[in-house]
Amino acid sequence: MASEERKSPPTVRRSRPFSVTLLTLGVLSFAGIHLIRFTHALQQWDFLAGLLTVSPLYLALSGLVWLVVGLVVAWALWLGCRWAPRAAIAACLAFSLYYWLDRLLLAVGKAGYNWLFSALTNLFLLVIVGWILYNHRAKTFFGDVHDR
Secondary structure, three states: OHHHHHHOOOOOOOOOOOOHHHHHHHHHHHHHHHHHHHHHHHHHHHHHHHHHOOOHHHHHHHHHHHHHHHHHHHHHHHHHOOEEEEEHHHHHHHHHHHHHHHHHHOOOOOOOHHHHHHHHHHHHHHHHHHHHOOOOOHHHOOHHHOOO
């Protein structure tokens, strides 16, 4: 009888919304692209050193950083960690800042060709990610909605 009293209540399995699954796959794709960036920067070091105005080390390290960030965020989204939405939003905002700084500082003379398209696409993706993470089903999945 004492053993029955110590049993923990059954855990309720939360179902992952399809939109969160798609977002996780998108983040994994993002991480995969940066894995390719990292490995190709290492493999093509000499070629890139003669071609670019920046060191291939920049390409390799930035690829590695975004690979790790993408894997951590994808893992958190997949598991439904309570901190995953904040981490995903922070990563999106950080990548947006990185993208625009890279574009404005390193793509000298070529950054102006499609800035409007890039800005609108960036804004659209930020809105979509925010919508996916903060709709009711996702908030429930991540444990942010509580019955009162």
